[in-house]
Amino acid sequence: MYIKELELTNYRNYDRLSASFQNKVNVILGENAQGKTNMMEAIYCLSMAKSHRTTNDKELIQWDKEYAKIEGRIEKRNNSIPLELTISKKGKKAKYNHLEQPRLSQYVGNFNIVMFAPEDLNIVKGSPSIRRRFIDMEIGQVSPIYLHEISQYNKILQQRNRYLKLMQSKQSKDETILDVYTEQLVQLAVKIIQKRYEFIHQLENWAMEIHENISRGLEKLAIYYKPSVNVSEDDDLSKMVNVYLDTYQKVKEKEMIRGVTLFGPQRDDLHFFVNNRDVQTYGSQGQQRTTALSVKLAEIELIHKEVNEYPVLLLDDVLSELDDYRQSHLLSTIQGKVQTFVTTTSVEGIDHQTLREAETFHVVNGKLITSESN
Known part of the structure; x- marks a missing residue:
């Protein structure tokens, strides 16, 4: 192409x-x-x-x-x-x-396309929102369904947050409406999380080999997806749904007081480790740049595998x-x-x-x- x-x-x-x-x-x-x-x-x-x-x-x-x-x-x-x-x-x-x-x-x-610019070093050392945006943009290129799901999720998230603000200011007290938003949010959240886990697993497979080559065999890269809810990639959708619903039930009072949704894909993160050390916190500038370069070169191979x-x-x-x-x-x-x-x-x-x-x-x-x- x-x-x-x-x-x-x-x-x-x-x-x-x-x-x-x-x-x-x-x-x-x-x-x-x-x-x-x-x-x-x-x-x-x-x-x-x-x-x-x-x-x-x-x-x-x-x-x-x-x-x-x-x-x-x-x-x-x-x-x-x-x-x-x-x-x-x-x-x-x-x-x-x-x-x-x-x-x-x-x-x-x-x-x-794959873009690599100086600001892409922030994928490693920047804020979680930069890494979430990176995940969403890259999965979206190979999965139109994911783009649609993340768009729907964001719409419902906005509606839920608006309703939480109303509850915070005592303009509304009906928890049933909040529960409906929560149910809708969770059904989309688990699909998004599952696709993110799959993407990160594929990305890591390519990036590990590339990083090892660039570092002349001295470094081993690992990439971990860190959800804000206690789920793992081994969980099936029904278990993820139950964990999410249980988590939201536990924090419902806190969310109504603070007027915002406290958990979900919009609060998840990625962690990069080189030789079992967090690159963002403990990595040298060279290791951070090698990690970013490895991830970008891995994107090329991942897209090629998906779209041929x-x-x-x-x-x-x-x-x-x-x-x-x-x-x-x-x-x-x-x-x-x-x-x-x-x-x-x-x-x-x-x-x-x-x-x-x-x-x-x-x-x-x-x-x-x-x-x-x-």
Whole structure:
């Protein structure tokens, strides 16, 4: 799978962009604030129907314009398929093969990507919410059902929290309504937890081997899913349901006093261990970076296993964050296998066959120029 054509209209600092790419490594060179990351974000949006940098879609629309549009043509299994995402102040519309999709969850997953940017180091050392977002986005790429379930869960969670606020302020006292919300929440929560366990298990299988190779056999990586409720991956759905319902019953009074849901997938976390030590707390910066890199490279293999095609890889200003050995391992892994976009201010000092064979573009003030036409 690779993206062959990309067109942007009124997107960030791009009035208009039209570009073609090869199924190889594409290096995007440019100074800071010229539009390199904006282009990577646009490719990400075309895949995921949302930005990785902001939750406010209006920021993607160029100032004083009514809408922004991202169009692309992807090649997969000898099929050429157009994608289109239009972002306006009224919302988003997504088209796959010229057909508008009734739900974004039906659109996401048609074009798979893996992004690695400096902020992705926060998957290891950042807050639990960053790791939950990482899990949800990656499972969503290969499971439209999961995207729908997490969307439904969040809606019911909002309703339940609003009702808890009413109970906190004594505007409502009917616990029966709260119990109905709890039952609905639990039925979705156990499905979400089960899929997360399955995903983490697969991710760990790939990441362990990759991490061991990068660390020259000196380190062993383990990834653990930490639910906020006392369940395990060995529990069946009915046992998970009972544990959840029992937990909510025990904390009902506390939730009504505090006005918020205290347990559930929205409060779960991931833990990374290297040689049995928590990397977030005790790992060196090098171990944290190796862990993040291993996880990202594992994503590539996991998606390939699920959809039988390699995703597109976006490396946004990340090479400068890695030392020579990790750079070399990353570039050797993707060589000849994954269409890759690399943004950087300079390739000087990076001596690797992959970059020597890459196609080079230059970004200057929202304009993309190929090296041949420069």
